[in-house]
Amino acid sequence: MPHISVKLYPGRSEQQKVQLAEQIVKDVVSILECGEESVSVAIEEIKPGDWAEQVYKPDILNHSKKLYKQPGYNPFQ
Structure with a gap:
C-alpha cells in the first residue's frame, strides 16, 4: 500500500499535478509490482x-x- 507525498512550490497547473500523480502511480506499479488500486499520491503546495x-x-x-x-x-x- 504505497502512499507517496509530493511537496512542491505553488505554480504548477492542475493538469501538471494530475500528470505527475499518474506517472508516479505507473512507475510505482511497475517497479514494486503492485496493483494501481493500492497506490495513493498526495500533492501539497508549500510557499517558498x-x-x-x-x-x-x-x-x-x-x-x-x-x-x-x-x-x-x-x-x-
Whole structure:
C-alpha cells in the first residue's frame, strides 16, 4: 500500500499535478509490482518562504538517513 507525498512550490497547473500523480502511480506499479488500486499520491503546495521550516528541516535535514535522493541545496547555508 504505497502512499507517496509530493511537496512542491505553488505554480504548477492542475493538469501538471494530475500528470505527475499518474506517472508516479505507473512507475510505482511497475517497479514494486503492485496493483494501481493500492497506490495513493498526495500533492501539497508549500510557499517558498515556508519551505525551509516546513519541508527542508523536518523532512530532509531531520530524516536524511531515510532519503534515497539527497537534494543539491541547503537553504540554511
